[in-house]
Amino acid sequence: MIRAALTAVALAVAAVAGLGAGYVLWNKKEVNWYAADVNKLGPGPENDLIRYGKDLIVNTARYIGKNASNPAMRYAGNDLSCQNCHLNAGLQPFAAPFISTFGTFPMMVDDQVLTLTGRLNGCMRRSLNGKNLPEDSREMQALVAYLKFLGEGTPEGVRLPGMGLKPLENPASPPDARRGQEVYAQQCAKCHKEDGQGELKPSPGIGYSIPPLWGEASFNAGAGMAKTAYAAAYIHANMPFGVSYLDPVLTVQQAWDVAAFMISKPHPPATPETGSDLQ
Ligand code: HEC
Ligand code: HEC
Known part of the structure; x- marks a missing residue:
């Protein structure tokens, strides 16, 4: 919304x-x-x-x-x-x-x-x-x-172009996690790994050189990234890492499918404290 x-x-x-x-x-x-x-x-x-x-x-x-x-x-x-x-x-x-x-x-x-x-x-x-x-x-x-x-110098009360996520067209067929798994294997697993856990920064760093996409160490089920439409839009414009919205690698359908796959995997639950809406 x-x-x-x-x-x-x-x-x-x-x-x-x-x-x-x-x-x-x-x-x-x-x-x-x-x-x-x-x-x-x-x-x-x-x-x-x-x-x-x-x-x-x-x-x-x-x-x-x-x-x-x-x-x-x-x-x-x-x-x-x-x-x-x-x-x-x-x-x-x-x-x-x-x-x-x-x-x-x-x-x-x-x-x-x-x-x-x-x-x-x-x-x-x-x-x-x-x-x-x-x-x-x-x-x-x-x-x-x-x-x-x-934000210095930017017009107040105006969302400049490029803000938020780039709206993504609807997929031709409903997002499908099984098809998404294949996209994941081809386009994502080499960095985020088969198990989706990414890669830690070399010790003694804390955090990731490649972040996890699911599991206990990931965003929770109430997060924006846990919503298929948000994740698909984000992924289409930004992943595999290095692409921009000007030169997307994934097709629209692949972005929806791989988003559905990522979200079909377990995430920490949203609780009343964490909230489950954008507010
Ligand atoms: C797992 C991904 C993820 C992480 C990590 C994350 N965010 Fe976000 N954040 C989002 C998404 C998705 C949106 C919503 C974008 C939209 O509304 O179009 C958002 C929106 C925001 C906004 C609102 C921006 C605006 O102008 O609408 C702020 C502020 C923000 N995040 C701050 C933070 C800060 C600070 C951190 C670290 C403490 C953080 N976020 C970590 C995904 C993330
Ligand atoms: C070349 C390595 C690489 C590939 C390939 C890649 N990513 Fe990423 N991804 C990254 C890195 C690195 C970040 C974090 C960027 C940063 O911290 O600056 C990231 C961040 C993300 C995020 C937001 C952070 C989070 O934890 O939710 C999502 C979602 C994501 N990638 C999904 C994907 C998907 C889906 C694919 C396959 C279509 C993919 N990535 C392919 C390296 C990669």
């Missing part, structure tokens, strides 16, 4: 601007917001907070993962990083990027106000199968500072 509404906005902007995703003519200036770079920031505590926010997106498990060195900081229930899904630290178009995130929250979802920290904690509880980061924690402040930095 969120996605339908957001897509409409993104398409409207694209139509107005008459340009492809990522580049928008605004005040007659062509800006590629997807090229935001923390390395251009100078020293100072505010910029340190932004840099820490990016590090939290990239190396999530090291700080707040299930196996983080400080037990009090183990907010996540797995060792996924935000970047495992929000590719390139939230700068990859149609991999649920963060360019317009700061400027479009809070938003109304099903007649309720969804705040930015509330949405972010939705991913903490479901994608990371854990619990909320406290609003006043340095980690939450750093993540929000990073999202604010990525």
